Amino acid sequence: MNTMTDHTIKTLKIVYNKYGKGNLLTFDRFLPCLEKLCNIMNNTNTSVDHRVAYVIFLLADEDKSGDINFDEFQKFWVKRHYYFGLFSKKDRVIKSYNLFKKYSTHGCMSIHQFVEMMDELGVYYEENDFNSINRNDDDVITFDEFVQWLKWY
Ligand SMILES: [Ca+2]
Numbered sequence: 001m002n003t004m005t006d007h008t009i010k011t012l013k014i015v016y017n018k019y020g021k022g023n024l025l026t027f028d029r030f031l032p033c034l035e036k037l038c039n040i041m042n043n044t045n046t047s048v049d050h051r052v053a054y055v056i057f058l059l060a061d062e063d064k065s066g067d068i069n070f071d072e073f074q075k076f077w078v079k080r081h082y083y084f085g086l087f088s089k090k091d092r093v094i095k096s097y098n099l100f101k102k103y104s105t106h107g108c109m110s111i112h113q114f115v116e117m118m119d120e121l122g123v124y125y126e127e128n129d130f131n132s133i134n135r136n137d138d139d140v141i142t143f144d145e146f147v148q149w150l151k152w153y
């Protein structure tokens with residue numbers, strides 16, 4: 001991260017270790033960390049919406065390991081304005097997550113599930129649409145690929 005100063009990295013490391021308690025940040029550890037950072041940034045003391053927080057967690061967990069490592073945490077911080085902005089787009093964020101959840105298994109949407117979703121939504125699609133959404137050419141659409149395709153936020 002050449003955009004971050006040593007001081008920022010050091011501070012992030014302290015925050016990361018405080019909430020991770022020497023471990024990786026799983027969602028239950030990430031949530032209080034997110035709440036704290038959100039309150040500092042917005043200068044309020046309100047609790048964050050857990051569903052939106054979970055979506056942020058899913059997007060920040062780039063390698064889909066189920067936890068945030070320090071590298072992912074740094075990237076999360078660089079994109080913090082985007083991530084914290086999701087709280088004000090709550091309805092869309094939750095709607096997209098529910099839609100994805102309905103037509104996916106263990107965080108992956110197969111082509112069959114994609115076709116089922118499009119049919120049930122009554123949206124026109126072409127065979128090739130799945131391939132263009134599935135950016136990394138594996139056999140499934142993950143939540144981040146889904147979100148990039150929706151362009152809702
Ligand atoms: Ca991860």
Ligand SMILES: [Ca+2]
Nearest residue numbers: 134140141142
């Ligand atoms: Ca994929």
